[in-house]
Amino acid sequence: MQEQPWDGEAELVLRSPRVVTPRGVRPAAVAVTGERIAAVLSYDAPVPAGAELVDLGEDALLPGLVDTHVHVNDPGRAEWEGFPTATRAAAAGGVTTLVDMPLNSLPPTVSTAHLRTKQAAAEGRVHIDTGFWGGAVPESLGELRGLHDAGVFGFKCFLSPSGVEEFPELDAAGLDAALAEIAAFDGLLIVHAEDPTALGDAPRPHGPGYGGFLASRPPAAEEEAIGLLLRLARRHGTRVHVLHLSSAGALPLLAAARAEGVPVTAESCPHFLTLTAEEVPDGATEFKCCPPIRGAANRDALWDGGLGAGVLDCIVSDHSPCTPELKDGDFGSAWGGISSLQLGLPAVWTEAHRRGHGLDDVARWMSTGPAAVAGLARKGAVAPGMDADFVVLAPEETFTVEPARLHHRNPVTAYAGRTLEGVVTSTWLRGRRISAHGRTGEPTGRLIERGRS
Numbered sequence: 001m002q003e004q005p006w007d008g009e010a011e012l013v014l015r016s017p018r019v020v021t022p023r024g025v026r027p028a029a030v031a032v033t034g035e036r037i038a039a040v041l042s043y044d045a046p047v048p049a050g051a052e053l054v055d056l057g058e059d060a061l062l063p064g065l066v067d068t069h070v071h072v073n074d075p076g077r078a079e080w081e082g083f084p085t086a087t088r089a090a091a092a093g094g095v096t097t098l099v100d101m102p103l104n105s106l107p108p109t110v111s112t113a114h115l116r117t118k119q120a121a122a123e124g125r126v127h128i129d130t131g132f133w134g135g136a137v138p139e140s141l142g143e144l145r146g147l148h149d150a151g152v153f154g155f156k157c158f159l160s161p162s163g164v165e166e167f168p169e170l171d172a173a174g175l176d177a178a179l180a181e182i183a184a185f186d187g188l189l190i191v192h193a194e195d196p197t198a199l200g201d202a203p204r205p206h207g208p209g210y211g212g213f214l215a216s217r218p219p220a221a222e223e224e225a226i227g228l229l230l231r232l233a234r235r236h237g238t239r240v241h242v243l244h245l246s247s248a249g250a251l252p253l254l255a256a257a258r259a260e261g262v263p264v265t266a267e268s269c270p271h272f273l274t275l276t277a278e279e280v281p282d283g284a285t286e287f288k289c290c291p292p293i294r295g296a297a298n299r300d301a302l303w304d305g306g307l308g309a310g311v312l313d314c315i316v317s318d319h320s321p322c323t324p325e326l327k328d329g330d331f332g333s334a335w336g337g338i339s340s341l342q343l344g345l346p347a348v349w350t351e352a353h354r355r356g357h358g359l360d361d362v363a364r365w366m367s368t369g370p371a372a373v374a375g376l377a378r379k380g381a382v383a384p385g386m387d388a389d390f391v392v393l394a395p396e397e398t399f400t401v402e403p404a405r406l407h408h409r410n411p412v413t414a415y416a417g418r419t420l421e422g423v424v425t426s427t428w429l430r431g432r433r434i435s436a437h438g439r440t441g442e443p444t445g446r447l448i449e450r451g452r453s
Contacts, residue, residue, distance in 0.1 A: 006031070006039040006384070010051045012431055014390065015043060018060035020363045021382050030061065032388040035430035039384055056392055059425055062363045063382050064096025064389030065345060066370040068153075069243065069267065069316040071337070072098075075121040076106025081321040081409045086341060087127040087445060089407035091435040093342035094391030094424045096128050097371070097379050097448070099153055102135035103167035104320070110135040110167075111143065112150045119447055126445035128429055129389075131374070136178045136189060137168050144181050151449025153374045154188030154241070159225045160196040163290075163336065169196070176232050183238040188375075190241040193225035194291060206332040210280040210287065213331035217292045219247035226250045230257040233264060241373055242266040244318045246291035248301030255311050265313040265373050268302055270347040271338050271414060273315065275299075285327045285334035287414045289320065303355055307365060314369030317344045324412055339413050342406050346420035349395065353421060359395065375450060388431035397423040407440070 010031035019028035019040070027043035031051070047053050067090065074082040090098055100118070102109035109115050109132055122130055134152035136144060144155055157178060158169040170178060182189050198221035205216040226242055230253060233240045242254065245268045254266050271289065276296040280287045287293055306312035320337025327334050340347065345366065352362050371380030378387045400419045403411035427435040434444060 008048060009033065010038050010048045012052050012054065013047050014054045014056060014061055016056040016059060016061040017043065018359065019382060020060065020062045020359050025060075025358060025360050030382060032431045035388055037382065037384055037386050037388050040382060058394075060359055060393045060395055061382065062094070062359060062391050062393060063367040063380055063386075064391050064427065064429065065094050065366045066097045066374070066376060066379050067095045067316050067319070067341065067344070068099040068314070068370040068374050069269070069318045070098045070100055070341060071104045071320045072100045073104040073321070075117065077104055079323055079409070080104065083122045083125040083130070084127070084443065085407060085409040086319070087130065087443070088440045089342040091127045091427050091429075091440045092407050092424065092438045094345045094393065094427050095341065096389035096391070096427060096429050097131070097376065098128060099131045099133055099374055102133050102156055103162055103164055106166065108135050108137075108167045109133065109152070110137050110140040112146045115147060115150055115152060122447055125443055126447070127434060127440055127443045128445040129448050130445055131448040131450070133190065135167060136170065138170065138174055141174065141177050141181060144178070144187070145185055148185055148187050148450075151452060153450045154190055155182060156190045156192070156243070158192040159228070160192070160194040160199055160221070162192070172228060175229070179232050179236045179238040179240070183236045186239070188239045188241060190243055191229055192243050193229055194221040195224035195228070198224050204332065206330060208283040208330050210277060210282070210284070210331060213288060214277050214292050214294065217290060219249045219294070222247040222291055223250045223253065226253055230262055230264060234260070234262050237263070239263040244269050244272070244291065245302070245306070245312065246272050246294055248298045248305060251301070251305045251311050255309070258311075266311065267314045267316050267370070267373070268306060268312050269316060269318045270340055270344045273299060273302055274347045274351045275414060283330070285329065285331060286412050286416070287338070288331055288334050288336045289318070289338045290336045314373060315344070315348055315365040316370055317341050321408055321410055321412070323410055327412055339408050339410070340415065341408065343401065343413065343415050343420065345391065345393065345424060346399070346422040347415060349393070349422040350420045353395070359393070388428060390428040391424055392426040394423045394425050395421070397421075399423055405438070
């Protein structure tokens with residue numbers, strides 16, 4: 001199994017009958033030296049002298065999850081979520097690396113100075129490795145190279161209003177300019193793709209019923225915006241990534257563009273893959289997000305035509321929390337965002353297992369895939385030379401979601417009361433156990449940067 005030279009020494013060995021490697025799930029012993037995986041050995045390989053052996057029993061060993069879509073909101077709106085609480089929740093849920101979105105914090109990450117403010121707020125307060133996206137807004141166009149050189153992993157833009165006035169959307173001309181600018185230094189643009197005209201033509205959301213809100217964010221809004229993005233990306237050759245795909249109707253557009261050589265990737269989220277519009281109760285604004293949770297048939301198509309067909313590259317949380325007060329009101333006035341950072345793995349595993357997928361599929365979607373999108377070369381796989389980041393999962397165990405037991409800043413979640421399959425028993429970052437049975441110690445994560453992580 002070992003494919004790289006190894007001197008036979010190690011400080012730590014983790015042994016499991018189900019280790020998820022790039023070559024499949026198999027019994028193995030994973031040897032760790034310092035912060036890296038030194039070797040992946042046979043299950044019964046001799047333990048090197050002086051190494052600590054951790055026998056995981058029947059639990060499975062997966063690469064630590066990489067979540068490239070998290071709104072931490074710190075500084076400025078830390079009462080919504082902050083670095084200590086977000087990263088503690090992430091660690092408890094098996095996430096070992098996250099990349100923070102550039103909006104909902106104050107200031108937004110749209111300049112090098114603002115990036116430094118964000119990094120200063122996070123320094124010494126993160127439980128897992130944490131990086132940052134930059135923002136492409138009208139005021140930052142022409143200045144993106146500086147943020148790129150400062151280490152952001154790429155640039156996020158909206159094609160419709162973001163919900164916060166300090167992060168305005170790009171119109172078609174602005175999107176074209178951003179794509180041309182980013183192509184010049186081979187950067188990455190990640191896009192909230194909803195067309196403002198399609199949204200404007202839809203009925204306004206109001207009242208406690210979910211159907212009215214769903215009608216206000218029609219699938220055509222995503223499909224029109226993605227079509228525009230792909231046309232412009234094809235013209236400029238820019239690498240682009242479609243965020244939180246909700247509408248399965250856009251999958252053929254993505255597949256066709258990729259077949260033509262357009263450098264496009266796409267993600268979906270646990271809530272689009274596990275929840276359905278039909279089950280949202282009246283007044284349950286904890287289910288509100290943009291784009292919206294759609295119907296069961298759409299969910300099935302995301303699994304079959306998206307993940308199953310390889311059109312979707314990854315599953316990430318889009319953890320977008322707020323205070324409980326902002327979730328008050330109806331579907332027209334409540335804040336749109338779902339808190340799920342700690343629950344993504346069991347939520348996805350529950351549905352994936354039901355549909356016949358294995359742990360290797362889940363690791364590919366939630367670790368290897370997002371690491372590849374962000375360019376995190378040492379994350380996302382249990383293989384020699386990679387960071388020793390792991391999540392240990394008891395796949396057959398179940399639990400019922402109790403919001404008060406979550407580590408998010410505010411105990412609001414659409415998963416409340418649901419029974420999920422798969423219990424995270426421990427999380428390891430760079431060869432150190434940072435969480436065990438949901439209990440997390442002092443922050444030991446690092447701030448990471450593109451090309452230097």
